[in-house]
Amino acid sequence: MVDYKCVVKTLPKAFLGLGNEIPGKRSGKVRDWYSMPGGTRLMVTTDRISAFDRVLGAVPWKGQVLNQLSAYWNEATRDIVANHLISLPDPNVAIVRETRPLPVEVIIRGYITGVTSTSLWRRYSEGDRNIYGYDFPEGLEKNRPLPSPIITPTTKAEAGMHDERLTCAEVTSGGFVEPSTWKKVMEIALALFDRGRRMSEKAGVILVDTKYEFGLDDSGNIVLIDEIHTPDSSRFWKLDSYESRLAKGQEPEIFDKEFVRMKYVESGYRGEGVIPALPESVWAEASQLYQRAYEMVTGRLFEAGSYPVGERILENLESIGVKI
Numbered sequence: 207m208v209d210y211k212c213v214v215k216t217l218p219k220a221f222l223g224l225g226n227e228i229p230g231k232r233s234g235k236v237r238d239w240y241s242m243p244g245g246t247r248l249m250v251t252t253d254r255i256s257a258f259d260r261v262l263g264a265v266p267w268k269g270q271v272l273n274q275l276s277a278y279w280n281e282a283t284r285d286i287v288a289n290h291l292i293s294l295p296d297p298n299v300a301i302v303r304e305t306r307p308l309p310v311e312v313i314i315r316g317y318i319t320g321v322t323s324t325s326l327w328r329r330y331s332e333g334d335r336n337i338y339g340y341d342f343p344e345g346l347e348k349n350r351p352l353p354s355p356i357i358t359p360t361t362k363a364e365a366g367m368h369d370e371r372l373t374c375a376e377v378t379s380g381g382f383v384e385p386s387t388w389k390k391v392m393e394i395a396l397a398l399f400d401r402g403r404r405m406s407e408k409a410g411v412i413l414v415d416t417k418y419e420f421g422l423d424d425s426g427n428i429v430l431i432d433e434i435h436t437p438d439s440s441r442f443w444k445l446d447s448y449e450s451r452l453a454k455g456q457e458p459e460i461f462d463k464e465f466v467r468m469k470y471v472e473s474g475y476r477g478e479g480v481i482p483a484l485p486e487s488v489w490a491e492a493s494q495l496y497q498r499a500y501e502m503v504t505g506r507l508f509e510a511g512s513y514p515v516g517e518r519i520l521e522n523l524e525s526i527g528v529k530i
C-alpha cells in the first residue's frame with residue numbers, strides 16, 4: 207500500500223484517462239474503452255470517481271484497484287458464470303469480450319441498511335413492509351442481515367440520466383429481459399453473491415450488497431461483464447469491528463465508495479449544482495481505503511503501478527503489440 211505522503215504527492219497526477227493517442231475512445235463515468243478487432247474491447251479503468259451519477263474527482267490508484275480486484279473475482283467465479291475478461295495488459299487495462307449488455311443492473315442486497323430517503327432501512331423504519339416488490343417481516347434491525355438476499359434491479363440509464371428501480375416482475379413484463387434469460391440471471395447473481403460473501407467473510411470483510419451487469423454473447427450465452435465485487439459496485443464493511451460498533455449504536459466501518467459520497471453529503475452537496483471542493487485529505491484517505499479494500503479482500507499486497515499511468519499504459523500496449 208502507498209503511504210499517505212506519497213498518495214498526497216500523487217493527487218495532481220491522478221489518472222483521468224488517455225488523451226487521443228488511441229482513436230475511437232468511448233467513455234463511461236469511470237471507464238474508457240476502445241473497440242478492437244475480433245469482437246474484443248480494450249477497457250481502461252481510470253481514477254475517476256462518480257457519485258450522484260456525476261464524476262466528482264479522481265483518486266490515485268483507484269483505477270488499478272478496480273481493474274485488479276475485478277480480475278481477482280472473475281477468476282474466483284469462473285465456475286459459476288462465463289465472464290468477459292481475456293487479459294490484463296496493464297494494471298489499469300483489461301482486454302475483454304464485447305457483449306450485448308442487458309439493459310438492467312442486477313443489484314443484490316444481503317443487509318438492511320442505507321441512509322438515503324429511498325434506502326431499504328429508511329423505508330422499513332418508516333413502516334413500509336412491501337419494498338421493491340418484497341414483503342418484509344417485522345422486527346428487522348438496522349445494518350443486520352436480511353432473512354435472505356434480495357435482488358433489486360434497476361434500468362441502465364443513458365449518460366446523464368438516473369437509473370430507475372424495477373421489481374423483478376417488471377424486468378420481464380416490461381420487456382427488458384426475456385423471461386428464461388432473467389431466470390438464469392437471477393440464479394447466477396445469487397450464486398455469485400453467495401460466493402462473494404463467503405470468500406469476503408474469510409478475508410475479514412462483509413460483502414453487504416453489490417451490483418452485477420451481464421451481457422449476451424453472439425450465441426446468446428450469459429456473460430458477466432463490467433466489474434465485480436469492487437468498492438465502487440459494492441458496500442464493504444469491516445468484519446472485526448462490526449459487532450462492537452453496532453453494540454455501541456455506531457455505523458459499521460466502511461471501505462467503499464460511500465466514504466467519498468458521505469463527505470460530499472456532509473459538505474451539503476446532494477448532487478445538484480456546483481460541486482464543492484473537498485480537502486486533499488479526503489482524496490488521500492479514499493485512495494488508501496481503496497488500496498486497503500484490495501489487500502483485505504484478496505489477501506494480496508497491493509503493488510502500486512507507476513504514475514503517470516497514461517504513458518505506462520501506452521508502453522505496455524506497445525510492448526505486447528496490441529493493435530487497436
Ligand SMILES: Nc1ncnc2c1ncn2[C@@H]1O[C@H](COP(=O)(O)OP(=O)(O)OP(=O)(O)O)[C@@H](O)[C@H]1O
Nearest residue numbers: 234235236237256290302303304305307421431432
Ligand atoms: N464486456 C462488455 N461488453 C459490453 N459493455 C460492457 C462490457 N463491460 C462493461 N461494459 C459497459 O461499459 C461501461 C463501463 O463504463 P463505466 O464503468 O464508466 O460505466 P458507468 O456506468 O458510466 O459509470 P458508473 O460505474 O459510475 O455507473 C458500462 O456502461 C458497462 O455496462
Ligand SMILES: [Mg+2]
Nearest residue numbers: 234236432433
Ligand atoms: Mg460502471
